Amino acid sequence: EPEVTQTPSHQVTQMGQEVILRCVPISNHLYFYWYRQILGQKVEFLVSFYNNEISEKSEIFDDQFSVERPDGSNFTLKIRSTKLEDSAMYFCASSRGRTGNYQPQHFGDGTRLSIL
């Protein structure tokens, strides 16, 4: 069964440094998402991306965050200047159609981001 793959599985970065998290969504999916999960807490929506633009973002997704689909297969999340509170598990997800049209999202196994 096709799956969403994320790299790296664990990223350790100094506070203030830039970090890029990478995802390869399922190949025929058109909608892409990033969520984060602080240890032991709920999964929180960050941003959704469709047709090469952001379709929705949360209040967490401020100017320090950006997303990009640099080619036909990768989807990236960049954090420009990391803070201690950015430490979390970041999940990429994809769906064939729009979430609001009953299309399920499929999640990767996440990247654990640790900010020192």
Added chain:
Amino acid sequence: QQQVKQSPQSLIVQKGGIPIINCAYENTAFDYFPWYQQFPGKGPALLIAIRPDVSEKKEGRFTISFNKSAKQFSLHIMDSQPGDSATYFCAATYPRAYKYIFGTGTRLKVLA
């Protein structure tokens, strides 16, 4: 209004028991309610989902019960097994949405 409240936070049952996880919402615009299962070190995996035009949906040992008037829905796991030990999240979304709103999760442990 965007929240989904989930309970209990954790649950321990004996093998063969029927754990029940409950979720409640306020936003009547929500019209799709998936449940996700997450094992340690893994991403959430879709388990089962329901729309509010049905009151119950079964897939294998997993059943969702939906009470539209009470704005509540619950997951029942029949004949639970130690392999079902995981964290379960309910979620909700609404028409034209691009996101899920997740509940706070329930950590289930099934004892052998």
